[in-house]
Amino acid sequence: MIQLNQLSKSYKTNEWALRKLDLTIGKGMFGLLGPNGAGKTTLMRILATLLRPTEGTGTVNGRPLTKPEEIREIVGYLPQFFQIYPQLTGREFLEYAAVMKGIEDRRERKRQIAELLDKVNLTDKAHRKIKSYSGGMKQRLGIAQALLGSPEVIIVDEPTAGLDPEERVRFRHLLGELSLQRIVILSTHIVADIESSCQQAAVLSRGSLRFCGSLEELQAHGENRVWEVTVSEREFAGLSPLPIVASRRTGSGIHCRIISSEAPAADAVTVPPTLEDGYLALIGGNRHE
Numbered sequence: 001m002i003q004l005n006q007l008s009k010s011y012k013t014n015e016w017a018l019r020k021l022d023l024t025i026g027k028g029m030f031g032l033l034g035p036n037g038a039g040k041t042t043l044m045r046i047l048a049t050l051l052r053p054t055e056g057t058g059t060v061n062g063r064p065l066t067k068p069e070e071i072r073e074i075v076g077y078l079p080q081f082f083q084i085y086p087q088l089t090g091r092e093f094l095e096y097a098a099v100m101k102g103i104e105d106r107r108e109r110k111r112q113i114a115e116l117l118d119k120v121n122l123t124d125k126a127h128r129k130i131k132s133y134s135g136g137m138k139q140r141l142g143i144a145q146a147l148l149g150s151p152e153v154i155i156v157d158e159p160t161a162g163l164d165p166e167e168r169v170r171f172r173h174l175l176g177e178l179s180l181q182r183i184v185i186l187s188t189h190i191v192a193d194i195e196s197s198c199q200q201a202a203v204l205s206r207g208s209l210r211f212c213g214s215l216e217e218l219q220a221h222g223e224n225r226v227w228e229v230t231v232s233e234r235e236f237a238g239l240s241p242l243p244i245v246a247s248r249r250t251g252s253g254i255h256c257r258i259i260s261s262e263a264p265a266a267d268a269v270t271v272p273p274t275l276e277d278g279y280l281a282l283i284g285g286n287r288h289e
């Protein structure tokens with residue numbers, strides 16, 4: 001279990017990248033959602049002990065954040081901008097990463113690497129140079145690297161950016177499988193990434209925790225706040241300050257889906273929210289901060 005108490009981080013005085021975060025994360029896949037700049041990477045880096053919190057405390061499976069060397073033994077991390085050496089083969093890269101992780105026994109390294117290549121479905125590409133890999137293959141290699149040493153916790157920061165839909169689905173499936181035995185934290189601003197695989201999620205916005213709970217509860221935030229209406233082009237221009245989450249031209253005008261606490265037009269009707277509507281209703285319709 002991960003427990004955070006009043007965790008805060010400021011890079012500069014008077015600006016909080018994270019503000020008094022109280023959060024408990026149990027086994028399984030946990031989604032961390034938030035617009036760009038919400039503080040997700042900051043939180044991931046604190047949990048991976050690459051950053052120290054400015055204030056507050058936290059434990060990862062009982063080990064305090066103040067003891068980074070203890071936490072690093074049980075945490076695997078795939079950063080947002082994962083750098084790998086293009087001239088190495090997949091196997092050479094994992095060999096290098098295993099040495100860096102302190103897996104000293106050569107036979108044990110070989111065993112783990114073979115097992116992980118199999119798990120991420122890269123065994124038959126392991127002898128190829130990384131520069132020939134697709135984005136999805138690189139991300140799967142990144143996950144293999146994060147899994148070296150069988151960590152109890154895996155932290156993955158925006159892993160699906162730049163992947164095509166097929167690779168995205170495959171990558172999500174792999175994370176889901178990994179979360180059966182451990183905590184997997186998946187940080188993203190793409191709601192669909194967590195929809196199919198996470199049991200619980202948290203939403204960060206401007207460094208503060210806006211929500212923590214089940215996906216059903218997150219979806220429910222959109223209840224009675226999602227409207228559909230068909231308007232003329234002139235009326236459409238008048239709607240512009242409202243968060244229009246979808247619009248398409250039809251024979252009778254422009255059909256809009258709008259998130260608003262009040263009816264955006266006299267003939268607008270409320271419709272059941274999707275998970276993304278619930279998320280957008282919570283953060284006020286802004287995907288970017």
Ligand SMILES: Nc1ncnc2c1ncn2[C@@H]1O[C@H](COP(=O)(O)OP(=O)(O)OP(=O)(O)O)[C@@H](O)[C@H]1O
Binds near residue numbers: 011012034040042080
């Ligand atoms: N090294 C840094 N120095 C100063 N400010 C920083 C630094 N890293 C992040 N910040 C600021 O902290 C806030 C949170 O950034 P963070 O990268 O954690 O957000 P995020 O949710 O991961 O966003 P994104 O999805 O864009 O990666 C932002 O206002 C950002 O500008």
